[in-house]
Amino acid sequence: MKKTFKLEDLDCANCAAKMQNAIEKLDGVKSVTISFMTQRMTLEADDAAFESVLTAAQKVIKKIEPDCIIVR
Amino acid sequence: MKYRLSKKEKRIGLRILLSLAAFIVVFAVDKSIDLASSVGGKLGWLLPFFLYLAIYIAIGCDVLYRAARNIAHGQVFDENFLMCVATLGAFALAIFRGVTGQEIEGFDEACAVLLFYQVGEFFQRYATGKSRKSISALMDIRPDSANVIRGGETVEVSPDEVHIGETIVINPGEKVPLDGVCISGTSSLDLKALTGETLPSPIAQGGKVISGSVNLEGKIEVQVEKEFYDSTVSKILELVENAADKKSKAENFITKFARYYTPTVVICALLLAVIPGAITDDWAGWIYRALSFLVVSCPCALVISIPLSFFAGIGAASRYGILIKGSNYLEKFSKANIFVFDKTGTLTKGNFAVTAVTPADRCEEILRLAAICEQGLSHPIATSIVECYKNEFGADIPSNYSIKNEAGFGVVASCEDEVLLAGNAKLMRQYGINCDATTDAGTTVYVAKNGALIGTILIEDELKSDSPALIGALNGMGAKTVMLTGDSEAVAAKVASATGISKYHASLLPADKVSKVEELLAEKGKNDVLCFVGDGINDAPVLMRSDIGIAMGGVGSDAAIEASDIVLMQDDLNGIPLAKRIARRTMNIVTENIVFSLAVKVAILILSALGITNMWIAVFGDVGVAILAILNAMRVGLKYNTDKK
Numbered sequence: 001m002k003k004t005f006k007l008e009d010l011d012c013a014n015c016a017a018k019m020q021n022a023i024e025k026l027d028g029v030k031s032v033t034i035s036f037m038t039q040r041m042t043l044e045a046d047d048a049a050f051e052s053v054l055t056a057a058q059k060v061i062k063k064i065e066p067d068c069i070i071v072r
Numbered sequence: 073m074k075y076r077l078s079k080k081e082k083r084i085g086l087r088i089l090l091s092l093a094a095f096i097v098v099f100a101v102d103k104s105i106d107l108a109s110s111v112g113g114k115l116g117w118l119l120p121f122f123l124y125l126a127i128y129i130a131i132g133c134d135v136l137y138r139a140a141r142n143i144a145h146g147q148v149f150d151e152n153f154l155m156c157v158a159t160l161g162a163f164a165l166a167i168f169r170g171v172t173g174q175e176i177e178g179f180d181e182a183c184a185v186l187l188f189y190q191v192g193e194f195f196q197r198y199a200t201g202k203s204r205k206s207i208s209a210l211m212d213i214r215p216d217s218a219n220v221i222r223g224g225e226t227v228e229v230s231p232d233e234v235h236i237g238e239t240i241v242i243n244p245g246e247k248v249p250l251d252g253v254c255i256s257g258t259s260s261l262d263l264k265a266l267t268g269e270t271l272p273s274p275i276a277q278g279g280k281v282i283s284g285s286v287n288l289e290g291k292i293e294v295q296v297e298k299e300f301y302d303s304t305v306s307k308i309l310e311l312v313e314n315a316a317d318k319k320s321k322a323e324n325f326i327t328k329f330a331r332y333y334t335p336t337v338v339i340c341a342l343l344l345a346v347i348p349g350a351i352t353d354d355w356a357g358w359i360y361r362a363l364s365f366l367v368v369s370c371p372c373a374l375v376i377s378i379p380l381s382f383f384a385g386i387g388a389a390s391r392y393g394i395l396i397k398g399s400n401y402l403e404k405f406s407k408a409n410i411f412v413f414d415k416t417g418t419l420t421k422g423n424f425a426v427t428a429v430t431p432a433d434r435c436e437e438i439l440r441l442a443a444i445c446e447q448g449l450s451h452p453i454a455t456s457i458v459e460c461y462k463n464e465f466g467a468d469i470p471s472n473y474s475i476k477n478e479a480g481f482g483v484v485a486s487c488e489d490e491v492l493l494a495g496n497a498k499l500m501r502q503y504g505i506n507c508d509a510t511t512d513a514g515t516t517v518y519v520a521k522n523g524a525l526i527g528t529i530l531i532e533d534e535l536k537s538d539s540p541a542l543i544g545a546l547n548g549m550g551a552k553t554v555m556l557t558g559d560s561e562a563v564a565a566k567v568a569s570a571t572g573i574s575k576y577h578a579s580l581l582p583a584d585k586v587s588k589v590e591e592l593l594a595e596k597g598k599n600d601v602l603c604f605v606g607d608g609i610n611d612a613p614v615l616m617r618s619d620i621g622i623a624m625g626g627v628g629s630d631a632a633i634e635a636s637d638i639v640l641m642q643d644d645l646n647g648i649p650l651a652k653r654i655a656r657r658t659m660n661i662v663t664e665n666i667v668f669s670l671a672v673k674v675a676i677l678i679l680s681a682l683g684i685t686n687m688w689i690a691v692f693g694d695v696g697v698a699i700l701a702i703l704n705a706m707r708v709g710l711k712y713n714t715d716k717k
Contacts, residue, residue, distance in 0.1 A: 004313070011197060013376040014151070017327050035316040036376075037204055037383040042317060063145045 002044040005054075006071040007061070010039050015065045022060045028053045041070065081197065084134075088190050091131035095187055098123045099180055117170030124179035125163075132159070132186045149334045151370040158366040159186045162687060165356050165363075185367065185691045192695020199702045200376055203384065203709075213265045213284040213305055215249035221293075231283075232300040240294050242287045250296045251303045254279045257292035261285040266308070267641035268393030284308060307633060311397055315386050316379070318398025322662050326378045330371040337677070341365035344681060357683065364680035367690035373669040377701035378662055384708035385658030392712070393641035394651045401637040405620050406655035410602040411546055411648075412589060414614075415557035415567055417607035418624055419543075419645075420533040424452045426460040427514065428530040436465055438527040442519045443469045445483040445494035453515060453531055454483075457494075482517070493520040500525065514563065533563075535570055542645040543571045549652070554592065556585050585614050593618070605648065607632070622648065650712060658708050665701045672697050 010016055016036040023032045023041075028049040034041045045053040058070050077085065102120055129136075139153040147153070159182045166178030218231045219241040226241055231249040234240060239255065242248055248261070260272040263285045272288055275281060281294050284305035300306055319327075345362035349355045382399035389396050396402050416422045429435045443461040446454035447469050461469065473485040473492070481502065482495010493503055500507045500518050505525050507518055514532035518525060543553050555576040557564050564578035577588055593602055604611070604618035607625060612635035615621030623632035625643035633639050640647040676693040679685040 012372075013200075013379065014330060014370070014372060017330065017375065018147075021331075033317040035379075037316045037379055038208070038313055039204075040313065040316075042314070064147065066141065 001047045001050050002042065003050075004040055004042045007034070007039050007041055008069050008071055009067040010034075010036060010065065011067070012036075012065065015068075019061050019064050022064065023057045026053060026056050026060065029057075032057075077198070081194070084190075084194055087131065088187070088194060091127055091187060092191075094130070095127050095180075095183055098127065099184075102180065117167075120179055121167065121170065124183050128159070128163070128183050128186060131183070131190055132156070135186065135190070149338060149369075151372065154334075154338070154366045154369050155186065155189055158363045158687070159183075161359060161363040161366075165360055168356060181687055185687045188688075188691045189367075189695060192691070192699060196372070196376070196695060196698050196702065199699060199706075200380065203380060203702065203706050208387075213247070214309055215247040215283065215305060218249040219243070219246075231303075234296055234300065236296055236299060238296050240296060242281075242292050242294060244287055244289055244291065246287055248281055248283045248285050248287060248294070249303075249305070250294075250300055251283050251298040252281050252294040252296045254281050255293050255295050257290050259290040259292050260288045262288050266304070266393065268391060268647075269642050269644075308395065311395055311633065311639075312386070312390060315396060315398050316383060318400050319379075320382060320399035320403040322403060322659075322666070323378055323382065323399060326371075326374045326666070330375050333371045334369050337365055337369035340677075341369070360687075361680050361683055364685065364687050364690040365677060367687055368673050368676050368680075368693040370694055372694070373673075373698035373701045374666065376698060377665045377669070377705045380702060381658055381662045381665065381705040381708050384705055385654055388709045388712065389651055389654050392647065392650055392654075393644075394647050394654070395633075395639040395641060396651070396655075397637050397639075401620060402655050402658055404601055405603070405638065405651065406659040407599065408601040408603045408620055408652065408655075409550065410552045410554070410592065410596055410600055412554045412556060412592060412602060412604045412618065413573070414585070414604075414606040414611055415555055415559065415564065416533060418605055419539045419555065419567060419571060419573075420535050422533065422607065424456040424515070424531050425534050426456055426529055427532045427534075430528050430530075434527055438519050438529060439464065440467070440469070441492050441521060441526065442494045442517060442529055444473055445475065445485045445492050445519075447471065448475065449477065449483070453517065456531055457517065457529060489522075491522055494518070533559075535567060536645060538645045539571045542648060543573050545649045547572060547574065549649075556580055556588055558582070558585075582610050582613075585611065586617055589614050589617055607643075622651075653712060654708075661704055661708050665704055668704075669697050669701055 013036040016034045020032060020034040023029060023034075023043070028045050030044040030046070032041065032043050041057075043054065043057065054070065054072070061068050061070065098120075135152050136156055139150065139156040142150040143153060162178055162182035162185065166182065169175065169178065215231050217228050218234050219226050219228055220234050221239045221241060234250055240250065240252070244259065254275050254277055256277060258274070258276045260274045261281065262272050263269050263282070265286070266282065266284045275292065281292070283303040341362040344365060345359045349358040352358070379399070382402060385402050386396050386399070389402075396405070413419050426439075429438050439457065439461040442457045446457045449455070458469070461467075473487040476484045476486075478484060478495065478499060481499040482493065485492040485494075493499060493505070494517055496516070497507055497518060500520060503520070503523065505518075505520050505523060507525055514530050517529040517531060519527055519529065546553055553573045553575070555564065555568060555573045557567075557576065557578055558580055559578060561578045564576045567573070568576045580588060589602070589604060596602055601619045603620040603622055604614050605622045605624065606615055607623065612631050615623060615632070615635040620638060621636040622638045622640065623636035624640045624645075638651060640651075672693055676685060676690055680690060
């Protein structure tokens, strides 16, 4: 499943790149791109694990930029 | 489009202003009466220390907080942290001077660096936000709602709740939410957001309505033909939004560079502090130099400005109805130098039209007789004759003839004792009529009445009026132009000479086109980029095979949008040189930003290692360069001359 989410309060371009790197390494993630320009994350992961991957991704994002949240 | 500061930004702005004012007051007083010596004694340095410390905390508390929090999260090379180390280091050095009784200096610098860093960050955020919003606004064609008729009443719903077959009402000024067919009302549609076309297009009953256009004049009712996710507007939005995900080589280089740059600079700073410090024993001096290193260690200028440039380029192109499906294509297209064109529908209009009738003095009669034969047939040649007769002479076509269609030859029409023939030379011969085969480029229709040849009609595919100018422009840029066509040698030669195209290959079957393009791909040099321009009909495989596939007249053609890398929404060849100019300007600005940012950073690193600069310059090297690079990136979006009016 591939889904696109809006990221709120993504303030720093370098952070976006760091987040992408970190989320790519999560279990179950097939591909992920974070676009600072459109403030969007496109996440592709296994259907069954999608929710848990998303939660893990949110944790990673919070670590790098605490104000930033995934709008579901 | 006005960009409004968010609450958070307003708060930060206010804090910066207050701290700046406080800093200026303390700085001025300190410089004029020397606070430390006015108190006097050994502990005199404490007065300026506390004053500056208060300002430092006021301006930097959030940076300090973020640094601490990120350290807890294991983010060591975070710019907040580096900035804190640099400024706190400067503070520590100043305290050291105070304690050891040296001349008091450095407190002001630590404060100022953090202050400027905050000012810079603020502007950087503002500029990025503003430019991002203004580009996004250009591309925003998303309809918010649809007025659907359900049970005799009009209800406003979200466009994705409307289904095929339902009827929607579109009032003047509203965006068309879904693709469909107009079933009542007349109006005109503004397609500017979709195709860049400035002239509104009229719409009446039976006309196709494309989502994303704006209804200008009258209320219309539209029967929905596609679900929202399948409608033109969704397709385009998806494409534009995903464009930022396909990263260019330049962007990938920057991301990689950024990952190594910061750690490298930090390690250099550490070495710079320790090694010469130990050798010369001038610890304070070398640590100060090392701290300047930390200030310039953030690669922000590059990380923001390069994607922003590409984003601005894609945004600028979309304003002219040119959809570029990724930064990588923009990058590649800037180097495009081999242009391969499909003939029909690309260089020519793809419709057949009567271009000559011989003998000219019997034009009316010849066309009328031919129209009698051809009426009711759907072949493009037949419709072009009927249309030409109606347009030129406007009379009704007699319909009391019985028509016999001889497939592959032509048509025989008879009425009482009159027999009319319209068709090719073979048909004439079959009926024993002598005719000279013509060598004209195009299709010749012979018209005979009662066994005698009356005249001929020449039908040709019309050349688009802007084709010669386009080919001229491309040749002028030093590009190679090639035309591929399934038509005969004679037709190809005529179009080639009319447009000035340098090379052509005629009589190609659709499959031959792919192999021809592959041949050209194999021939080209390593740095050449081959573009194929087609109308998206029948040439999807070629579009995909070439380096850059450009589809023309993309509105409504899903296959073309799918297969190509660049879509010209308008059936207008001017888009090609325009896209090329946008691509070139984008790449120039990207190069400028990379070179400029790196040069300034490296220069500052070298100068601070030599002890020539100070931290003031270093902070400019960080945020000042970022702001300049962002402003430069915005130049991509400036107006382009479309050479049209």
